[in-house]
Amino acid sequence: MAKGMTMTFTVAELAKALGGTLWGDGSLVVAGAAEPDEAGADHIAIATAAKYAEKLRPGGIALLAEGMNPETHGLLAAILLKRPRLALAGLTRRLDPAPEPAPGIHPMTVIDDSAVIGEGAAIGPFVTIGARVRIGARARIASHVSIGDRSVIGDDALIHAGARIAHDVIIGDRFILHPNASIRRTGFPLSRPNLRGSRKSAQSLGLRGDIKAQHWTRIHSLGGVEIGDDVEVGALAGIDRGTIRATRIGRGTKIDNQVQIGHNVILGEDCMLCGQAGVAGSTRIGNRVVLGGKVGVSDNIFVGDDVIAGGGTEIYTNVPAGRVILGSPAVKMETHVEIQKGIRRLPRLYAQVAQLQETVKKMLDKGRPGRTRRRG
Numbered sequence: 001m002a003k004g005m006t007m008t009f010t011v012a013e014l015a016k017a018l019g020g021t022l023w024g025d026g027s028l029v030v031a032g033a034a035e036p037d038e039a040g041a042d043h044i045a046i047a048t049a050a051k052y053a054e055k056l057r058p059g060g061i062a063l064l065a066e067g068m069n070p071e072t073h074g075l076l077a078a079i080l081l082k083r084p085r086l087a088l089a090g091l092t093r094r095l096d097p098a099p100e101p102a103p104g105i106h107p108m109t110v111i112d113d114s115a116v117i118g119e120g121a122a123i124g125p126f127v128t129i130g131a132r133v134r135i136g137a138r139a140r141i142a143s144h145v146s147i148g149d150r151s152v153i154g155d156d157a158l159i160h161a162g163a164r165i166a167h168d169v170i171i172g173d174r175f176i177l178h179p180n181a182s183i184r185r186t187g188f189p190l191s192r193p194n195l196r197g198s199r200k201s202a203q204s205l206g207l208r209g210d211i212k213a214q215h216w217t218r219i220h221s222l223g224g225v226e227i228g229d230d231v232e233v234g235a236l237a238g239i240d241r242g243t244i245r246a247t248r249i250g251r252g253t254k255i256d257n258q259v260q261i262g263h264n265v266i267l268g269e270d271c272m273l274c275g276q277a278g279v280a281g282s283t284r285i286g287n288r289v290v291l292g293g294k295v296g297v298s299d300n301i302f303v304g305d306d307v308i309a310g311g312g313t314e315i316y317t318n319v320p321a322g323r324v325i326l327g328s329p330a331v332k333m334e335t336h337v338e339i340q341k342g343i344r345r346l347p348r349l350y351a352q353v354a355q356l357q358e359t360v361k362k363m364l365d366k367g368r369p370g371r372t373r374r375r376g
Contacts, residue, residue: 007031007094007095007096007097008029008030008031008042009029009030009094009095010026010027010028010029010030011024011025011026011027011028011029011030011044011061011077011079012026012027014030014044014079014091014094015079017090017094018079018081018087018090018091019081019082019087020063020079020080020081020082020087021066021079021080021081022077022078022079023070023075023077023078023079023080024070024075024076024077024078025076025077026077028061028076028077029042030042030043030044030061030095031043031095032044032095033045033046033063033091033092033095034046035052035055036052036053036054036055036056036057036062037055037057039056039057039060039061039062041059041060043060043061044061044062044063044079044091045057045060045061045062045063046062046063046088047062047063047064047068047073048063048064048065048068048081048084048085048088049065050068053068053072053073056073056074056075058073058074058075059074059075059076060073060075060076061075061076061077061078062075062077062078062079063078063079063081063084063087063088063091064078064079064080064081064084065080065081065084066080066081066082068080100122100140100142100158101122101123101124101140101141101142101143102122102124103120103122104121104122104123105117105121105123106123106124106125106127106143107125108125108126109123109124109125109126109127109128109129110127110128110129111123111127111128111129112129112130112131112132112133112149114131114132114133115129115130115131115132115133115134115135116133116134116135117129117135117139118134118135118136118137118138118139118155119137119138120137120138121135121137121138121139121140121141122139122140122141123139123141124141124142124143124145124161125143125144126143126144127141127142127143127144127145127146127147128145128146128147129146129147130146130147130148130149130150130151130167131149131150132149132150133147133148133149133150133151133152133153134151134152134153135147135153135157136153136154136155136156136157136173137155137156138155138156139153139155139156139157139158139159140157140158140159141157141159142159142160142161142163143161143162144161144162145159145160145161145162145163145164145165146164146165147165148165148166148167148168148169148185149167149168150167150168151165151166151167151168151169151170151171152169152170152171153165153171153175154171154172154173154174154175154229155173155174156173156174157171157173157174157175157176157177158175158176158177159175159176159177160176160177160178160179160181160235161179162179162180163177163178163179163180163181163182164180164181164182164183164184165177165183166182166183166184166185166186166225166241167185168224168225168241169183169224169225169226169227169241170224170225170226170227170246171227171231172227172228172229172230172231172251173229173230174229174230175227175229175230175231175232175233176231176232176233177232177233178232178233178234178235178237178257179235179236180235180236181233181234181235181236181237181238182237182238182239183225183227183233183238183239183241184238184239184240184241185221185241186218186220186221186240186241187221187240187241187242187243187247187262187263187264187281188240188262188263188281189218189219189221189243189263189281190216190217190218190219219243220243221240221241221242221243221263222242222243222244223241223242223243223244223245223246223247223263223264224241224242224246224247225239225240225241225242225246225247225248225249226246226247226248226249227239227248227249228249228250228251228252228253228269229251229252230251230252231249231250231251231252231253231254231255232253232254232255233255233259234255234256234257234258234259234275235257235258236257236258237255237256237257237258237259237260237261238259238260238261239255239261240260240261240262240263240265240281241263242263242264243263243264243281244264245264247261247262247263247264247265247266248265248266248267249261249267250267250268250269250270250271250287251269251270252269252270253267253268253269253270253271253272253273254271254272254273255273256272256273256274256275256277256293257275257276258275258276259273259274259275259276259277259278260277260278260279261273261279262278262279262280262281262282262283262299263281263282264281264282265279265280265281265282265283265284265285266283266284266285267279267285268285268286268287268288268289268305269287269288270287270288271285271287271288271289271290271291272289272290272291273291273295274290274291274292274293274295274311275293275294276293276294277291277292277293277294277295277296277297278295278296278297279291279297280296280297280298280299280300281299281300282299282300283297283298283299283300283301283302283303284301284302284303285297285302285303286302286303286304286305286306286307286321287305287306288305288306289303289304289305289306289307289308289309290307290308290309291309291313292308292309292310292311292312292313293311293312294311294312295309295310295311295312295313295314295315296313296314296315297315298314298315298316298317301315301316301317301318301319302318302319303315303318303319304318304319304320304321304322304323305321305322306321306322307319307320307321307322307323307324307325308323308324308325309325309326309330310324310325310326310327310333312328313325313326313327313328313330314327314328314329314330315329315330316329316330317329317330327339
């Protein structure tokens with residue numbers, strides 16, 4: 001079936017592919033997935049919790065969690081799953097009709113003669129590929145992508161329209177880069193003749209008495225970017241190259257839209273960075289770390305393995321492995337909850353203190369000896 005066309009499967013084929021248990025008529029054809037109250041005759045309804053199953057229409061097909069009863073909802077067929085969320089990843093991958101570049105190399109692409117393109121690659125129009133680039137087998141590169149000199153991309157890459165990969169970038173297999181993301185030519189290291197204002201302010205706790213007009217001087221980025229296998233980088237995300245050594249992204253890490261990774265950062269394996277998270281330069285992040293949306297990580301610190309930072313957390317200091325943190329500045333989640341409880345109690349506490357002050361004042365006034373008048 002051509003790329004971009006709707007994929008169809010029988011329920012039996014899907015059950016086998018997803019590792020689920022087939023119930024009912026396995027010969028029914030599935031051409032798409034839908035919410036329970038929107039599913040048509042050839043849709044499989046996603047109803048893996050009771051609150052969703054209540055909306056199922058009789059005579060349909062559904063994806064259910066183990067322990068749910070398809071007969072209750074009058075279904076014709078169902079797939080019962082131990083881990084529905086994980087199975088949903090497999091289902092959506094199979095049914096995804098996303099368009100991809102046609103096989104072969106489009107005539108309006110510019111590829112340097114020294115570049116090596118792997119077997120089975122599909123490269124769309126207006127792509128620019130620089131000198132001595134190596135691209136692995138079965139790569140899919142959409143329109144308006146640019147890849148700089150000497151960069152290497154592994155097998156089965158999927159690079160969406162408008163993405164930018166600079167020179168001397170090394171990328172593993174099965175890499176996904178979303179539209180307008182950028183693996184940048186340079187980082188953001190800058191310097192001034194005197195101690196940088198922000199550094200000096202931090203060291204003096206914000207007291208500055210010798211402010212001078214200074215200009216920024218760029219420190220050029222000589223390091224590259226190294227990315228492991230099975231990494232995904234979201235739309236409008238940016239990864240800066242290292243100053244001297246490479247910026248490194250570990251195997252299996254997933255980076256959401258609008259995430260910024262600074263120069264010299266080392267990001268471990270199987271991490272997840274959610275939208276608008278930012279990691280400042282020269283910070284090291286361990287394996288399996290999760291940074292929620294809008295998490296900010298300061299420069300030159302270390303975040304240990306298996307740390308989870310809730311949305312909006314601001315991390316200024318080292319974080320030990322396994323900790324769940326929240327807030328600004330980041331603290332243990334249970335500590336943050338207690339702090340918030342205390343903040344909510346402040347108005348009541350203030351009223352109680354005011355009442356106590358008034359009571360004490362009255363007691364003092366009552367106990368103070370009165371003045372004796374002299375009679376003439």
